[in-house]
Amino acid sequence: MTVFRSVDFSGHEQVVHVCDPATGLRAIIAVHSTALGPAIGGCRIRAYADETEALTDVLRLSRGMSLKAAVAGVPFGGGKMVVMADPRRDKTPALLRAVGVAVARLGGRYVTGEDLGTTVADMAEIGAATDHVLGLPESLGGSGDPSPRTALGCFVGIAASVRHRLGKSDLKGVRVAVQGLGNVGWNLSRLLAEAGAELIVSDVREELVQEAVHVFRARPADPQAIHAVEADVFSPCALGAAINDITLPELRVSVVAGAANNQLADEVRHDAMLRERGILYAPDYVINGGGMIQLALERIGLDRAEAERRVRAIGETLSGIYELADEAGIPTAAAARNVAQERLTSARARAA
Numbered sequence: 001m002t003v004f005r006s007v008d009f010s011g012h013e014q015v016v017h018v019c020d021p022a023t024g025l026r027a028i029i030a031v032h033s034t035a036l037g038p039a040i041g042g043c044r045i046r047a048y049a050d051e052t053e054a055l056t057d058v059l060r061l062s063r064g065m066s067l068k069a070a071v072a073g074v075p076f077g078g079g080k081m082v083v084m085a086d087p088r089r090d091k092t093p094a095l096l097r098a099v100g101v102a103v104a105r106l107g108g109r110y111v112t113g114e115d116l117g118t119t120v121a122d123m124a125e126i127g128a129a130t131d132h133v134l135g136l137p138e139s140l141g142g143s144g145d146p147s148p149r150t151a152l153g154c155f156v157g158i159a160a161s162v163r164h165r166l167g168k169s170d171l172k173g174v175r176v177a178v179q180g181l182g183n184v185g186w187n188l189s190r191l192l193a194e195a196g197a198e199l200i201v202s203d204v205r206e207e208l209v210q211e212a213v214h215v216f217r218a219r220p221a222d223p224q225a226i227h228a229v230e231a232d233v234f235s236p237c238a239l240g241a242a243i244n245d246i247t248l249p250e251l252r253v254s255v256v257a258g259a260a261n262n263q264l265a266d267e268v269r270h271d272a273m274l275r276e277r278g279i280l281y282a283p284d285y286v287i288n289g290g291g292m293i294q295l296a297l298e299r300i301g302l303d304r305a306e307a308e309r310r311v312r313a314i315g316e317t318l319s320g321i322y323e324l325a326d327e328a329g330i331p332t333a334a335a336a337r338n339v340a341q342e343r344l345t346s347a348r349a350r351a352a
């Protein structure tokens with residue numbers, strides 16, 4: 001597949017293939033847009049089936065980062081790096097240094113960070129070869145794991161969604177079905193439980209479910225059926241495409257609001273179908289932007305209190321998007337896309 005012919009190519013500024021025979025590094029870096037600032041986006045290490053799959057992933061994810069940064073109002077663009085390797089087998093210090101060298105060659109147009117297959121500790125290794133890395137361990141002056149901030153953004157986003165759809169000003173007694181109790185899902189569940197929400201939880205890791213039952217007094221649900229439980233909010237915090245042709249008709253909630261990336265299997269059709277069913281959808285890249293906001297602010301040197309204030313503003317951002325969607329009579333993800341595209345287009349016009 002060629003880059004320009006890919007259906008996922010959307011005017012990306014730069015797509016770089018990287019090869020380092022000494023370490024076995026084979027990677028692609030996509031810079032979607034630098035109209036609003038340097039392109040930020042994590043480095044994903046994954047055993048892709050082939051180059052086409054890796055290219056598709058990096059083109060989609062980098063565009064998503066542009067939209068995420070634009071809608072969050074941070075002065076950054078969108079990019080992504082994918083490394084074609086098995087993180088459990090191939091991730092060596094030498095490979096990570098080679099990732100750093102490849103990032104350094106872009107001279108700051110692209111700034112990398114953590115993603116699937118990489119950890120905060122890996123960022124320190126990459127950081128030995130480049131300054132253009134975010135999410136370094138706190139011991140090295142970085143802001144560390146972004147997941148708690150992502151969870152905080154989801155929490156305020158759920159509160160804003162419940163306010164908009166159910167007219168409730170707090171989360172006491174609101175039933176939230178959380179799919180996935182990983183780094184984000186667990187922190188989110190804690191915040192929800194503290195706010196008095198009733199939790200229904202699922203994870204493929206049974207020990208996490210048992211712990212949540214014990215710690216949060218949550219009700220367990222079968223991972224195959226969590227989307228179909230009767231609740232106020234369904235919160236996908238595991239894998240992508242949680243909302244698809246099979247699960248969407250089975251939803252019995254008023255709100256879908258969670259951390260997972262790419263929640264809609266079809267981002268246009270399922271957005272419209274949720275609206276038709278009267279289910280309020282919190283666009284994923286708006287509600288899950290908390291971690292990215294923390295990293296962006298680390299880069300420009302803003303302190304923790306300011307980062308928290310900006311993450312909490314995700315609630316207002318979502319409320320604004322819901323109002324725009326209501327006024328225009330369009331689905332919520334379409335309204336969010338319009339906001340992001342408008343910001344990108346006017347930034348490009350200013351730069352021209």
Ligand code: NAD
Pocket residue numbers: 146147148150179180181182183184185202203204205208223237238239240259260261288289291292
């Ligand atoms: P994680 O890997 O720590 O947690 C995911 C959890 O989902 C795991 O506990 C896993 O066992 C569980 N899971 C997998 N399949 C499942 C299934 N079918 N049903 C129920 N549970 C299942 O990941 P995370 O960092 O918590 O991220 C969660 C989601 O949020 C991902 O989609 C990620 O891309 C997205 N996200 C995360 C961040 C962040 O800051 N970590 C930021 C933005 C978006």
